[in-house]
Amino acid sequence: MQPRTIATLDHLQQVSWFSRVGAKDGSHVANVTSWPEAVEQCSSFDWEDLRLEALNRYRTCIAERSMARLRLWNDTLPEIQKITRPLAERKTATIARDYALPEIFEIQVRGDITLLCMESEYADVCPPGFFTSLGPWYLNGHFPCGWWGMFPAGKLVVY
Helix, strand or coil, X not given: CCHHHHHHHHHHHHCCCCCCCCCCCCCCEEECCCHHHHHXXXXXXXXXXXXXXXXXXXHHXXXXXXXXXXXXXXXXXXXXXXXXXXXXXXXXXXXXXXXXXXXXXXXXXXXXXXXHHHHXXXXXXXXXXXXXXXXXXXXXXXXXXXXXXXXXXXXXXXX
């Protein structure tokens, strides 16, 4: 695992996720004001399509620059998931229980953190992108959960 990925994971482990949900942090994002709204956003087909498109674009960049590295993706991903899955489960367990959040919440968080780490692993091939841009929101206690408008115009939705 790349040192930058280890550092990212260490940082993610040290902070309190979801501690500032509902607090507004800037006008460059769209804010939702409740867990039901956040869950509605994170479970939308549009959000899932955007996340898949971001992943596909990132993998395409890697393929264009280093097929040898792309071939390692399927070996690297399970190694990252060994850490990100339990991390996401720990960080989401209390809030999911306290607010009776559906499984999609933990699935989306786990995916975001896993792909943030994959972008970190491949940062020497392609600059980190979409999932890395979600990281600061988790670090600052929020939940990035959707997109309003047509990407890349529009705004990230944050709770």
